[in-house]
Amino acid sequence: MLTEFKEPAVANWRQKVYEIVFEAETPAGKAFDMTLIAVILLSVLAVFLESIKSIREIFGDELFVAEWFFTILFSIEFLLRLIAVRRPMRYVFSFYGIVDLVAILPTYISLFVPGTQYFLAIRILRLLRIFRILKLTSYISESRVITTALQRSKQKIIVFLVAIFTIVTVVGSMMYVVEGEEHGFTDIPTSIYWAIVTLTTVGYGDLSPKTGLGKFLASIVMIMGYGIIAVPTGIVTAELTRAARSASTHVCPECHAEAHDFDAVHCKYCGSKL
DSSP: OHHHHHHHHHHHHHHHHHHHHHOSSSHHHHHHHHHHHHHHHHHHHHHHHHTSHHHHHHHHHHHHHHHHHHHHHHHHHHHHHHHHSSOHHHHHTSHHHHHHHHHHHHHHHGGGOOSGGGHHHHHHHHHGGGGGGGGGGGTOHHHHHHHHHHHHHHHHHHHHHHHHHHHHHHHHHHHHHHHOGGGTOOSHHHHHHHHHHHHTTOOOOSSOOOSHHHHHHHHHHHHHHHHHHHHHHHHHHHHHHHHHHHOOSOOOTTTOOOOOOTTOSBOTTTOOBO
16 A cells, blocks of 8 residues: 555656656746756856856856756756656656756866876866756747757758758859869869859858859859758748747656647657657
C-alpha cells in the first residue's frame, strides 16, 4: 500500500515539474521562462563585463561569485529537466541538452585546469559560456515556429543552394576565361569567390572586371542577385505562415518534439500522449 501511494505521488510531482520546466502555456511555466530569460541575459552580461580589463580589475571577485551563482542555477535547471523527462539521456544528447551542458561545463572544467601555463585554455572555456545565449531559444515560443518553418523549408532551400552553387561555378569559370590572371582572377576558386560576392550584392571591391565583356557579365550577375535573394525569403515566409497557424508550445514528454497542432492530444512523431 505504501508503494502504491508513493508511485502516483512521484509521478504527479514529475508531471508538475515537467509542466513548469517544459511547458510555456501555464502561469508557472511562463514565470519559469521569464525568470530563466532574465538569468541568461544577466549571465551573458557578466561574461561581457569580465572581458573588459578595467572592469575585471575592479570587480573581478564579484564577477567570479556571480559566475558560480549562475552556474549553480543552470545546473539545478538542468537536473530538473533530467528528472522531468522520461528518457534523460535522450534529452542530454538533444540540441537543447547539449546547449545546457555547454552553459555549465566550462566553469566546472576550469577548476581542473589550474596554473598560469593553461591560462589560454581557461579563457577558451570561459568564452564558451557565451553560448548560454542559445538557451534563450528554448524559452521563446516564437522560436519554435521559426524552427518548424526552417525544417519544412529544408528541401526547398537545399535545391535553391544547389542552383546557386551551379550559377556561381559557371559564372566564376567564365570570368576566369574572360578576365584572366592579369586582372586579378588568378584561378577559378578566386573567380567563384568574386561571383558569390557579386551575386549576394555584398560587393567588397577587392576584385572587379576590367574588360567590356567582363563588366557586361558582372551586370547580369548583379541583376540576378536582386531576384535570387528574394527566393529563400519567400520560401521561409510561406512556411512561417503555415507554422504560425498550426504550431503550439506543447513539448512531447517522450521524444521532446515540438510544433504540434493546438488541438493535438498525441505526439505526431512518436504517438505519446501530450
